Amino acid sequence: MHTLKATAASSLSLPAENYIYTIAASAPGSFAAISSDDSLRIFDAASLDRVSVIAPKTHDAGVTSLRSYAAGESPLLVTGGREGKVKLWDVRAGNAVLEVETARHAPVLSVACNSGTNTIVAGTELLSSQAVVAFWDIRSPQAPRLQYVESHNDDITELQYHPTRSNVLLSGSTDGLVNVYDTTITDEDEALVQVINHGSVHHAGFLSERTIYALSHDEQFSVHPATDPDDPAQEPEPVHFDDVREPLGCEYVVQLCLGAQGPYIAAGNKIDKRLDLIPLVSTPTWRFDQDNLWRLPGAHGDEVVRSVYLDEQSQSVFTCGEDGFVRAWKPVDGSDDDVQNPAGSGKISRPKEKKKDRFKPY
Template sequence: MHTLTATAASSLSLPAENYIYTIAPSAPGRFAAISSDDSLRIFDAANLDRVSVISRKTHGAGVTSLRSYAAGESQLLATGGREGKVKLWDARAGTAVAEMETPRNAPVLSVACNPETNTIAAGTELVSSQAVVAFWDIRSPQALRLQYVESHNDDITEVSKLFPMEYQIPNPWPKIIRTNLTRTDGLVNVYDTTITDEDEALVQVINHGSVHHAGFLSERTIYALSHDELFSVHPATDPDDPAQDPEPVHFDDVREPLGCEYVVQLCVGAQGPYLAAGNKIEKRLDLIPLVSRPAWQFDQENLWRLPGAHGDEVVRSVYLDEQSQSVFTCGEDGFVRAWRPADAGDDDAQAQAGSAKTSRPKDKKQKDRFKPY
């Protein structure tokens, strides 16, 4: 086991009693955060207290999702909101440069971006018996490019990356998108988005149950995590080989074997994926490597522990920053925290991290490099 020490913490100047939902990269050395006060803020990785507010009312009815839309030198961010809009923000100018509306103004719960194809996709709440996966070309944001409305019968909690699969012919429009659904449906669906007919576009269905997060570990491998912490890994099917029936790997409920109370998300770094698992009673967060050889398993001997985490509050989002060799977390205590490897003999630093409170701690510098990559 390895240890990370909290080196800095900031409330991002949020009003008291607010959560920070999600953090995402905005530009090299800068990050964006959305919060329960409906704000969109940018902070500096080297100084968390260096904060700029892009919008105090990002969506009015409430912001739900945040994704980076990194296109060349532009600093664009995509957000989704409960009023049924997806907005594209210029972080440098501090303004929304495009707005897209969902059918029937269905609240947006999840967003995905692919700047290479000028694509934004969103998953919505169930409205009038329909949950929609909607696609736009940002060059024509007023026109809905494509939508699927029949594959899910409850809220769509996440939309994954958009990319072509190895076995498919390259196409200007992204070929495959994965969406997943929570509650009664519990499905992870894979679509061929070059096909408008929804029945024909649906190339794979995974029934996982009450999906919290799902996504691609690689172009050929999909993971799924449920709200009751069931985890599984599934090979992607080849739509050109209908006889193929790949066997999934089911880990079942990971809370007891991993010694955690909840799972935040799965993070993918340069050296592979890590499951971010939290324990409020013990006030810690673990980054546990998920390895595929000799078989899919969790490498608990090489986990990275964040003692103290966000105290007895839930961690909501984790980002592995390879540029600064740091980990950034945010949570329901209303703080963003930065973490780096602890010195072997720095007991004071580890003790401070282990007793983290919701007060505003002073920044503490570390010189080690973060090396889980």
């Protein structure tokens, strides 16, 4: 086990009794946060108290989701709200530069974006027996260019694009399904290239180009091969971890984090006031490497951690939670030089000092 220590904390100047839902990268060296006061704020990675409010009221009925929209020099962000709108924000200008709306004002619960195809996607709450995955081209946003309306029959809680194929989108829902679509196909039945039945989806996404993970609201976790209709090779069997709370010694799972060193499960324990980042490794088969977990002692006290970001640039881990704080974490001084920083691009670089021979487990 290795340890990260808290190096900074900030309430982002939020009003008392508010908490922070999600943090996401904005421009290099800065992050965005959405909070229970419905604001959109930007904070500096090096000084968490350096905060600017982009919008005190992001969405009229409450903000639900946040994603970065990569677009060259201008940092852009996408938010979704319960009034059925998706907004594209220009961080430097400090305002929304685009606004689109779902049919019948269906509340937006999840968003995704692909700057390469100028696309914003929204996943909606179930409304009038219909949950919709809606796509807009930001160059002509007057109406959705594509909608999938039959693939889910409950709230759509997750959307994610494939890491290298801009035409492939994954969705997850409380109906228990994780779907994968070829978005170049307008016919919904033909566009659906893979369906995974997992259980009420809290988070899902791509671990790699050929691997999908799913995490349910009751902490069931699984890893599945992403099928390739053009490759007849036999796919490996999925790995089902079932409820991971007992084996990981946690009360809840925040999310899966993809860092430079690979994937980590962020697992929280309110009683012990800690958060663990547990490596998920694929050799010889998918398993949790608990001997090399990173512990964040104290975490957010006895409050739930809501979002974790591994920042390679600053080699720091950022967390936010229901205590209303963002916290920054770095490895404890004196950590083993051979240990991989979960937020770093390589091994932790520390001055070498003479020391006695000691046992190393690897």
